Amino acid sequence: MSVMREVPFPSRESSELPMNIWIDDADSAIDVIDALALSPFATGAQPWSRLANLERVRPDAPLSPADGRLLRTARVEDGSESRLIAGEGWTLRVVRHRNRTATVSVTAVDEELAKSVLAQSIEGAEEAMPEVDxxxxxxxxxxxxxxxxxxxxxxxxxxxxxxxxxxxxxxxxxxxxxxxxxxxxxxxxxxxxxxxxxxxxxxxxxxxxxxxxxxxxxxxxxxxxxxxxxxxxxxxxxxxxxxxxxxxxxxxxxxxxxxxxxxxxxxxxxxxxxxxxxxxxxxxxxxxxxxxxxxxxxxxxxxxxxxxxxxxxxxxxxVGPLSKEEAVAWLGSANGVSPSGATLAQLYALRAGREFTPQPGDESTGLYL
CATH class of the missing domain: 3.40.50.300 (P-loop containing nucleotide triphosphate hydrolases)
Incomplete structure (x- = not known):
């Protein structure tokens, strides 16, 4: 089954473009939110757009201005959630993921409004990056x-x-x-x-x-x-x-x-x-x-x-291996250290109590050390 729906955003100028979207049983509720969020920009009713990708989003962050009206919400089993929020002259789409990342996109009638709405939406939303290490x-x-x-x-x-x-x-x-x-x-x-x-x-x-x-x-x-x-x-x-x-x-x-x-x-x-x-x-x-x-x-x-x-x-x-003397000093013990020395990956393995014997011609990733 497929249904064609014309996006109900009123035309404000003669230069605005008409837009139709197709919805069928293969589309999800999130697809509908995506289309509705895009439509005011596509038609020209809100020709300015701004987007931000966020990391380490606070669980209680609203990601929206206080005067926003929630129009649609869709959530999927993996924990992702999509919201469509609107205000006077602007439309906001917020997608939050279970890994605490988020995408916030705004369309608005002018550039300053788009910047302002995005700034209000993301202000204080991210936790500070740990300063240590x-x-x-x-x-x-x-x-x-x-x-x-x-x-x-x-x-x-x-x-x-x-x-x-x-x-x-x-x-x-x-x-x-x-x-x-x-x-x-x-x-x-x-x-x-x-x-x-x-x-x-x-x-x-x-x-x-x-x-x-x-x-x-x-x-x-x-x-x-x-x-x-x-x-x-x-x-x-x-x-x-x-x-x-x-x-x-x-x-x-x-x-x-x-x-x-x-x-x-x-x-x-x-x-x-x-x-x-x-x-x-x-x-x-x-x-x-x-x-x-x-x-x-x-x-x-x-x-x-x-x-x-x-x-x-x-x-x-x-960047070569440590000599035997350097490896023994690093490890604090000579147990397991080869007379030719040891690589950093071997030393970490030995310190963890694991035997680590590289094979001749080994082209491994080197434990990414």
Whole structure:
């Protein structure tokens, strides 16, 4: 069964567009709310729109101005709830999820009203991010309608609390990396290479915390698509609008991109390598305060010469295992420590009472340390 219904928003100007929506038994109540929320914008009755994505929403947050009229409510079994709220000259759609995220979108008759209604709706709605051992990190992925970015708090410890997780021979290079400021930027590529489990991902989380005052760190979840789709690459390279007076630098994190920067990258990944280099110091990177951090398990000798040429890398660090002496000092015991030392992942496993014996040629994820 299908029924056509004309959206009942009165025409205010001759330039407004008519709109019809189709409803059938495949549509849900939430689909109806979505259509009703979109219709005043589509017809032109309320031509201004503003949207906000919220994290850590307080359970008691109303997410609506006090004078709003609740028109529709729909809830699904997974705990998501959608509401349609209206006021004089504006319409509000609120979608809340069980994981305490929410999407708030407003349409209004003018821009100032849209901004005002959105500000009233989200004011005080989010709980403050924990200040201890947390930092905001952005996450990019390619959605149905282009690049999508979400910001979430991640656990990150200060460098002076975790520097003993790394070998003394590599620590000076990491000290320099952690202390870099915008005035020190000389080269746009950060390359962390080494065997799995040595702590490369932990380093990047700590780097996000150390650089927080001047650099926003964004992790690209699908780097293979980033460099294969020029439109997606442009979205990520250009970045996103911010209300800050001074735009911060951005660091794009690409994890485990062996095929992108290996010696055979040109043959394996097509134009991916060329676009990466263009982003770091080519035409695409000009005028954009963007750095790129790549982690790889590849040995330095197996990386493409264009990636490691002098002047391209802001930092090029081989993150290896701790020596036996360092591993014993870290663990407080020699039990289970190999004469050749141990990786950070092995030490955490030993401290937890688990045996951890890597297999030769193991290409695991390294426990994401």
């Amino acid at each position: 947390h930092v905001e990190m952005g996450f990019w992925w390619r959605g149905m309608h282009g690049g999508t970015r979400s910001e979430k708090p991640i656990t990150a410890q200060p460098w002076d609390e975790i520097n003993k997780n790394y070998s003394a021979k590599v620590r000076p290079a990491l000290d320099r990396l952690m202390s870099i400021t915008p005035d020190d930027v000389n080269g746009r590529l950060i390359l962390l290479h080494g065997e799995p489990g040595t702590g490369k991902t932990t380093l990047l989380r700590t780097l996000a915390k150390q650089w927080h005052d001047w650099c926003q760190v964004d992790c690209v979840l699908d780097p293979e698509r980033l460099f294969n789709e020029p439109g997606y690459l442009m979205e990520v390279a250009v970045g996103y609008d911010s209300d800050e007076d001074t735009q911060r630098w951005r660091l794009l994190v690409l994890e485990d991109c062996d095929e992108l920067i290996s010696s055979g990258a040109k043959a394996q990944a097509g134009q991916g390598l060329s676009r990466l280099l263009n982003l770091t110091d080519g035409l695409l990177g000009q005028g954009r305060d963007v750095l790129v951090a790549i982690t790889t398990n590849e040995d330095l000798a197996r990386l493409h010469p264009a990636v490691v040429r002098p002047g391209r890398c802001l930092a090029q660090v081989e």
